[in-house]
Amino acid sequence: MLNIAFISLIVLLVIIIMILLQRKSKTDQHFRSLQENLDHTRVKLAETEAQHDDLNFEISQLRIQNSGLKIQVDKVKKYQDIVDIENYVEHRTLQANGLLEVTKINADIMLQDIKSHIEQVRQFLQQVQKKAQQQAEAGTRAHLKSVYNQVMDQQELEQISQALQHKIQSNKDQFFLPVPNLISQLIDGFDEHAAAQNLLAVRCKIIDAMEQQASAACNYVDEDRRLASIQLFSLVFNSRADLYLAQLNLNNLGELIQALKDDFSLLNMHGIHFSQSQLFESYRDLRVEELKMAAILLQLKQTENAIRESV
Missing domain, CATH: 1.20.5 (Single alpha-helices involved in coiled-coils or other helix-helix interfaces)
Incomplete structure (x- = not known):
C-alpha cells in the first residue's frame, strides 16, 4: 500500500512539475512578446519624438510665415475693394457667358424649329402647286x-x-380638172405595162381590205349585225366607186374623184345612226387611187391608138 501511495505521489508530482514547466514556458513566451512590444514601442516613441520635433520646427516656420503674411495682408488690405470688384466682374462674366450659351442653345432650337416649319410650308406649297398644275x-x-x-x-x-x-x-364644171396636165403628171415615169401593174396592185389591195374587213367599222355588239352593217356600207360605197369607174373618161377624172369623196362623207354621216358605222379613209384612198390608175391606163391606151392610126 505504501508503494502504491508513493508511486501515486510521484506521478502527481511529475504532473505538477509538467504543468509548472508548461506555465513557465508560456510565461517566458509572453514575457518575450512583451519585451518585443516594449522594444517596438520604444522605437515608435523615438520616431514620434523625432516627428514631434520636426512638427515643432515646421510650426515655428509657419508662425514666422504667418507673421510675414499678416504684414503683407496689412499692406494690400487697402486694395481689397479692387479685388472684390474683380471677383464681382468675374462672377458676372461667368453669369453672362452662361446666359449667352443658354441663349445660343435656345436660338439653335428655334432655328431648327423654323427650318422644320419652312420645310413643311415648302412641301405644302409644292403639293398645292402640283395639285393646281x-x-x-x-x-x-x-x-x-x-x-x-x-x-x-x-x-x-x-x-x-x-x-x-x-x-x-x-355642177360638173366646178370639179373639172385640166385633164391633159393632170394625166401628164400621173403618166410621168409610167408606161402601159407599169400602169397596168399598178392598177392591178391597187385592186388586189381593195380585195384584201374587203376580205380582212378593213374597209369599214361598226359598234354593234352582235357579230352578225356588225358584219352585215360593214358589208352593207362597203357594198354601197363600192357600187358608187364602180359606177364612177365605169363612167371614167379623160375629161371627168376630177369630177368623179370629188363625187366619190362626197359619197364617202355622206355615208359616214348616215352611219352615225347605225351604231357608228364608218368607212375607213384608207379604203376610200384605195378607190381614189384606182380611179387615178385607170385614168392613166386609159390615157396610155388612147395615146398608143393615136400613134398606131398615124402610122
Whole structure:
C-alpha cells in the first residue's frame, strides 16, 4: 500500500512539475512578446519624438510665415475693394457667358424649329402647286379636247355640207380638172405595162381590205349585225366607186374623184345612226387611187391608138 501511495505521489508530482514547466514556458513566451512590444514601442516613441520635433520646427516656420503674411495682408488690405470688384466682374462674366450659351442653345432650337416649319410650308406649297398644275393641265386638256372635237365636228359638217351642195347643184364644171396636165403628171415615169401593174396592185389591195374587213367599222355588239352593217356600207360605197369607174373618161377624172369623196362623207354621216358605222379613209384612198390608175391606163391606151392610126 505504501508503494502504491508513493508511486501515486510521484506521478502527481511529475504532473505538477509538467504543468509548472508548461506555465513557465508560456510565461517566458509572453514575457518575450512583451519585451518585443516594449522594444517596438520604444522605437515608435523615438520616431514620434523625432516627428514631434520636426512638427515643432515646421510650426515655428509657419508662425514666422504667418507673421510675414499678416504684414503683407496689412499692406494690400487697402486694395481689397479692387479685388472684390474683380471677383464681382468675374462672377458676372461667368453669369453672362452662361446666359449667352443658354441663349445660343435656345436660338439653335428655334432655328431648327423654323427650318422644320419652312420645310413643311415648302412641301405644302409644292403639293398645292402640283395639285393646281394638275388641275390646270386637266382643265386645259379637257378644253383642248372639247375644241378639237368641235373643230372635227365642224370640219365633218363642212365636208357633209359641201357634199350635199355638190349633189344638189350637180355642177360638173366646178370639179373639172385640166385633164391633159393632170394625166401628164400621173403618166410621168409610167408606161402601159407599169400602169397596168399598178392598177392591178391597187385592186388586189381593195380585195384584201374587203376580205380582212378593213374597209369599214361598226359598234354593234352582235357579230352578225356588225358584219352585215360593214358589208352593207362597203357594198354601197363600192357600187358608187364602180359606177364612177365605169363612167371614167379623160375629161371627168376630177369630177368623179370629188363625187366619190362626197359619197364617202355622206355615208359616214348616215352611219352615225347605225351604231357608228364608218368607212375607213384608207379604203376610200384605195378607190381614189384606182380611179387615178385607170385614168392613166386609159390615157396610155388612147395615146398608143393615136400613134398606131398615124402610122
